[in-house]
Amino acid sequence: MSKEIFDTVLQVETQSNEIHNQIGQLKYLIVKLLEENNKLKIENDNLKKHYDINLMDLDRNEEKSEKKIEIEKPKLAYNNLTNLYNEGFHICSDQFGRPRSDDCLFCTPFLNKFTKSS
Numbered sequence: 001m002s003k004e005i006f007d008t009v010l011q012v013e014t015q016s017n018e019i020h021n022q023i024g025q026l027k028y029l030i031v032k033l034l035e036e037n038n039k040l041k042i043e044n045d046n047l048k049k050h051y052d053i054n055l056m057d058l059d060r061n062e063e064k065s066e067k068k069i070e071i072e073k074p075k076l077a078y079n080n081l082t083n084l085y086n087e088g089f090h091i092c093s094d095q096f097g098r099p100r101s102d103d104c105l106f107c108t109p110f111l112n113k114f115t116k117s118s
């Protein structure tokens with residue numbers, strides 16, 4: 001009888017340790033998610049700023065004739081991507097818009113492709 005009680009206490013203790021560990025893991029996950037969320041917020045703000053600048057450029061072009069817009073649009077897209085890249089962001093499809101610390105092997109072909117076609 002007393003052995004049974006002892007076993008039960010041990011069991012509950014083990015379970016309580018497991019719950020404690022799980023809470024610890026959840027806390028760690030929450031911290032990671034908050035960090036990621038904060039990073040995404042900053043990236044989103046950066047992209048929004050670039051998007052607003054692009055819209056401002058487009059508005060300016062719309063004041064000119066429609067024909068001119070057709071000519072300038074591809075160039076504009078290239079300039080914006082180049083600016084984005086030069087300001088330290090990826091323009092490759094894998095990591096588009098993410099901050100870049102070094103030259104990216106995947107971004108460079110995009111820049112070259114645009115340079116050749118324009």
Ligand SMILES: [Zn+2]
Nearest residue numbers: 090092104107
């Ligand atoms: Zn890249």
